[in-house]
């Protein structure tokens with residue numbers, strides 16, 4: 001309903017503010033963290049859950065793959081609109097800069113697919129792969145066409161390779177969360 005980058009005009013302060021998967025939304029994530037700080041009661045909490053859009057790998061298998069190139073390109077495309085799609089990785093810095101104390105950062109990973117050995121990570125990977133297969137076109141269209149100047153046809157052809165790489169269990173990639 002409201003743009004979190006506008007002035008916050010709530011009539012009361014909050015004990016707890018939560019945000020999740022907002023890395024793509026703001027021109028200035030640090031500014032939103034500052035606004036949240038200002039709207040909290042003393043002793044209140046801000047919790048943010050974010051993904052770093054850049055693909056990471058546990059080994060070299062991600063290097064030179066279409067899925068690696070895709071995340072590099074969407075981050076570059078988003079930057080053309082003034083958006084930092086890696087801002088999730090800087091939240092701790094933003095929290096401290098805003099004035100928060102006792103900042104706790106917990107690290108998780110979303111595997112690209114079911115490549116990990118453990119049952120739990122396989123399940124998380126399955127969810128993430130399904131999510132990304134579903135969302136890939138929507139995530140890509142504006143940043144790759146308007147941002148980087150690809151034609152729709154060029155993008156769709158590229159995404160064929162990206163989807164194939166996403167499902168390839170020999171590629172050991174993950175997104176830091």
Ligand SMILES: C[S@@+](CC[C@H](N)C(=O)[O-])C[C@H]1O[C@@H](n2cnc3c(N)ncnc32)[C@H](O)[C@@H]1O
Nearest residue numbers: 001002003004005006019020021022024025026
């Ligand atoms: C990826 S969704 C995440 C939704 C939800 N937090 C979750 O984790 O399921 C991003 C949400 O942020 C909202 N959004 C985008 N830009 C925003 C802005 N400037 N201020 C507030 N919300 C925004 C979108 O409408 C969308 O609902």
